[in-house]
Amino acid sequence: MDNIGIISYATGAGVFLVTSLVLMTGRRNRPHKHALMLASLVSALWMGITAATASGEGPVLLSYLLEPLRDLFLLAFVVRVLSAAYQDPVESSQYFRRKLGMLSSFTLLLTVLVLYRGFSRSTATVFAGIDLLLAGFLVMAVVGLVLVEQLIRNARPESRRSVKYLCIGLGAIFAYDFYLYSHALLFGGVDPLLWSARGFINAIVVPVIGVAAVRDPQWSLDIFVSRRVVFHTAALLGSSFYLLAMGVGGYFIKQYGGTWGTVGEIIFLFGAVLMLAILLFSGQLRASLRVFINKHFFHYKFEYREEWLRFIYTLTSSEPDEKLRERAIKAIADVHECPGGALWLYREGGIYRPVANWQMPLDEDSMYVEADSSLVHYLRDEEWIINCEEYRLSPHTYNDLQLPKWLEKIKNTWLIVPLVFHERLSGFIVLARPLVTHSMNWEDYDLLRIMGRQSAAHLAQLDAAQALSQARQFEACSRLSAYVMHDLKNLIAQLSLVVSNAARHKNNPQFMEDAIQTVENSVNKMNRLLAQLRAGRDPVQNLAMQDVCEVLGAVVETMSAGKPSPKLDCQATGLRVQADHDRFGAVIGHVVRNAQDATPDDGMVIVRLFKQNDHAVIEVQDTGEGMDEAFIRERLFRPFDSTKGKSGMGIGVYETREFIRGLGGEVEVLSRVGEGTTFRMRIPISEESGNSVKSSDKTNNGRANDQRIKEIAGY
Secondary structure, rough: HHHHHHHHHHHHHHHHHOOOOOOOOOOOOOHHHHHHHHHHHHHHHHHHHHHHHHHHOOHHHHHHHHHHHHHHHHHEEEHHHHHHHOOOOHHHHHHHHHHHHHHHHHHHHHHHHHHHHHHOEEEEEEEEEEEEHHHHHHHHHHHHHHHHHHHHHHHHHHHHHHHHHHHHHHHHHHHHHHHHHHHHHHHEEEEEEEEHHHHHHHHHHHHHHHHHHHHHHOOOOOOOOOOOHHHHHHHHHHHHHHHHHHHHHHHHHHHHHHHHHHHHHHHHHHHHHHHHHHHHHHHHHHHHHHHHHHHHOOOOOOOOHHHHHHHHHHHOOOOOOOOOHHHHHHHHHHHOOOEEEEEEEEEEEOOEEEEEEEEEOOOOOOEEEEEOOHHHHHHHHHHOOEEEEHHHHHEEEEEEEOOOOOHHHHHEEHHHHHHHEEEEEEEEEEEEEOOOOOOHHHHHHHHHHHHHHHHOOOOOOOOHHHHHHHHHHHHHHHHHHHHHHHHHHHHHHHHHHHHHHHHHHOOOOOHHHHHHHHHHHHHHHHHHHHHHHHHHHOHHOEEEEEEEEHHHHHHHHHHHHOOOEEEEOOEEOOOEEEEEEHHHHHHHHHHHHHHHHHHHOOOOOEEEEEEEEEEEEEEEEEEEOOOOHHHHHHHOOOOOOOHHHHHHOOOOOHHHHHHHHHHEEEEEEEEEEEEEEEEEEEEOOHHHHHHHHHEEEOOOOHHHHHHHHHHHHOO
16 A cells, blocks of 8 residues: 555544544443444554554554454444344343344454464465455445444434434445455455545544434433634634635735736735734624524534523622622623613612613613503513514514513614513513624523523612611611610609709708709710710710729719619729720619619619629629519510510610620629529729729628628529
8 A cells, every 4th residue: 555545544543533532521321332432442443553554564464353353343333222222121132242242253253264364375265266355344344234224224213313324424334345345356356546545434434423423312422512612713714714715815916916916915915914803803703603603513502501600700790789780781681792781670669760771871761661561561471581673573472562662762672681580570671682683592582581580689689788788777877876865864864853852952052062963964965975976976986994983983873862772882993994984884874773673662772893803893783573584585685675664765784785795795694583683794804904903991781781682682
């Protein structure tokens, strides 16, 4: 053989090797695919060795030994496909083993003949003028044609679409072998030209078998080819052919252009490159190429994984703010490369109003849709895409749908996509017509519907987040107002005591002095509260170092007007904490006020301070009616839950706990019904006061009273 034979078989070997490598990918549990992979691998090995022997690099005998093996694997693949016709796995397996055994026996006989001829170097395999070795190869080709005929004859009608290409491909291989060896038997030897062309013939057949493999779901290749790769490859190949044609044209201009040939070549090449740049940057050309590739090279129009990832990335590429609406429009518009769009959402009053647009100007005042319009009913009930162009041509397709008049004012309206969330129409998106349109089918509509539902969920989440943010602002304002009102209530209570005692003690100079001081303190506190309310700041944030014992002393002095009069027991002095003075005093005063309200006039209320593990511990202890564990656990710290009827606001204890926690401390309540309550507050003390703490001197009578109260309360 000459160089043509080497190139021919090398090409065939390369094509079959690539086919076998491709078949190795994907799922492993498909017997048809496994059999085809083995047949392709053996074919590649046989052709590669044949090409090597043709170049003088190996023994010719090895090529002849591998050819029967290659035929065996091809026939075994056909038998494997034929065995799938049996519904019973046992019968299918028996059929495959029986046929494979017969083919293996004949292949073994051919192998023996090849070895005998190779080592005897004679024509001993010729019998009655017939070369038995060539006849054996001819029989293998005939058997292959018979099996292919059985395959196409026994195929079910629904599977013939894929089987016919398999039969054409394999039939072409066996038909060429039949012609090759029948010609050799007639003329007493193999024609070198027919033998040399055999590699090219086998390589040409492989794509036909590949089409069958893709169409048959039982042994499909599971190969994913990205549309993006095909698009860029097609663009690259097109550019290459264009440049090649440009070079040929420039050559002929130079050759036959005479004295103007070189100038004409330069002008031609420059114009051609300029035209290529224009074509490559043409959006319409790119869109047309994508449509062509989707129509002719893929089963599905969309690469759903990439489309969904792109869609989700566009929606979530930034914070969920007002720009989310524009991103939702763009995410859906990019599916068909629409140049613009607008979004309508349901708003108060039962009207769908435009809330965002992307490269589509709108007159927002007049472009609204009422909730009872036919457009809303159609989008909600049918959840289907409205093609405005189709509606103009055949409006009866959309039943009784009436599109709003203002829609005609929007330029290039194309599709209306519903946004359905929890089976409710939350809005819709109007898309502009793309540069290149194509016929819409179920894939286009289903993808847009799914994206519409996902967009509706994101937009609903945005509305919910905005509503929650607004509610939190109202909550913060209400909470601040409630705290201020609570403090005002305590101030009013103090002023009420002054008013109630004024009639009896108005002639008492000391009472009048105390009354004026109380009113002055109340006015100052109310002015500070109003200033903080105008500034919108929580009073807890105004922190400074406070002497705990001094604050408790001021609170006890203020609350002494009520009954029972509280007593102060500072077991440690010099304890300082960082807190707001007014808020700190108001919180302690509220606890003392609650203790007074729960204790009869002849009872006792003691405010105690001591140090424990770098904490200032404040206890307000009373001998009142007490509380049960269920009340403490479920209701005591619940805001806006009061046991004082309309006179209470239910936030005092809650505010106390939150204030103490804000200082890094904690609140503990110990109580027994009918015996009393101890309200204990632990607050971290400042390091500056750690070394200046002194134990206070207490009289024995004071200690006895404290011990008696503890015994009464059960502590």
